[in-house]
Amino acid sequence: MEFVEIEWNSKLYTLEIELRDRLLRAPLGLTFSSEELEAESTELHFALVDQDQVRACAVIVPLSRNLAKLRQMAVHEDYQRQGLGSMLIHSIESVLKQRGFQKIELNAREEAVTFYERLGYHAAGDRFMEVGIGHWKMHRQLG
Numbered sequence: 001m002e003f004v005e006i007e008w009n010s011k012l013y014t015l016e017i018e019l020r021d022r023l024l025r026a027p028l029g030l031t032f033s034s035e036e037l038e039a040e041s042t043e044l045h046f047a048l049v050d051q052d053q054v055r056a057c058a059v060i061v062p063l064s065r066n067l068a069k070l071r072q073m074a075v076h077e078d079y080q081r082q083g084l085g086s087m088l089i090h091s092i093e094s095v096l097k098q099r100g101f102q103k104i105e106l107n108a109r110e111e112a113v114t115f116y117e118r119l120g121y122h123a124a125g126d127r128f129m130e131v132g133i134g135h136w137k138m139h140r141q142l143g
């Protein structure tokens with residue numbers, strides 16, 4: 001399993017979108033618009049790749065020099081609960097730390113809160129709704 005940074009609009013980006021669409025959008029009856037994908041050109045795309053296939057991915061939005069937002073975290077359905085999600089988060093944290101970021105925040109789907117807690121993320125504030133499902137704001141200080 002190789003940790004890679006994916007270039008926007010590359011072949012791997014297409015595979016990343018397929019995975020995100022299948023796991024995060026299609027179950028909610030949603031799709032990605034071309035405007036949404038265009039806006040992702042300024043975001044950072046990270047993945048775990050094996051045999052030229054994207055097995056896990058996440059998107060990072062640099063919100064400021066120190067603060068990054070993690071979004072669109074997904075692990076291929078055949079590879080869940082095998083440590084890939086944790087491996088991807090650890091690799092992303094290490095890259096972001098090297099690049100000077102000090103904090104990561106994210107909006108966790110309710111069913112994924114335990115996963116992030118296990119990785120040292122803390123929930124803050126009240127439960128809120130997004131794309132029709134309950135979410136919690138979570139954050140972690142790097143370093």
Ligand SMILES: CC(C)(COP(=O)(O)OP(=O)(O)OC[C@H]1O[C@@H](n2cnc3c(N)ncnc32)[C@H](O)[C@@H]1OP(=O)(O)O)[C@@H](O)C(=O)NCCC(=O)NCCS
Pocket residue numbers: 023024072073074075076079080081082083084085086087107108109111112114115116118
């Ligand atoms: C949530 C998700 C990213 C976790 O990735 P993963 O590779 O399966 O997670 P890991 O194997 O690294 O899990 C580490 C620990 O987190 C916890 N965990 C992971 N998935 C969990 C789940 N669905 N429910 C409860 N705890 C979970 C467990 O404690 C797990 O350790 P264990 O397997 O030894 O019990 C993945 O299941 C996924 O893509 N789900 C569908 C999309 C999604 O919900 N994305 C998150 C949006 S915020």
